[in-house]
Amino acid sequence: MRKMDEMELSINLKAIKWAWAYTIIFLFGWIVYDYLHGNRNSVSLFLLITQNFVWIAVQYFLKWKMNKDEK
Structure with a gap:
């Protein structure tokens, strides 16, 4: 496989x-x-809330990980 x-x-x-x-x-x-x-x-409200929660959590984690690696 090649890299993008x-x-x-x-x-x-x-x-x-x-x-x-x-x-x-x-x-x-x-x-x-x-x-x-x-x-x-409704399930749609649950999906909307959890999708955005996961998105925010992953962003914070990746930013934290990048800052940790820089030190």
Whole structure:
């Protein structure tokens, strides 16, 4: 297997960002739809919250790991 070059890495990161944004917008729409139809406890709200929690946790961990390696 070969490593990705900078252009491929940039394209993949942009695709991931667009897919993440689509997921957030879709889940938000699902939450609004469920709320308007009386379903207060929906899986979509749980998914939205946990997805963002995992994203924030991984960011903090990777930043911490990079700072730890620099010392």
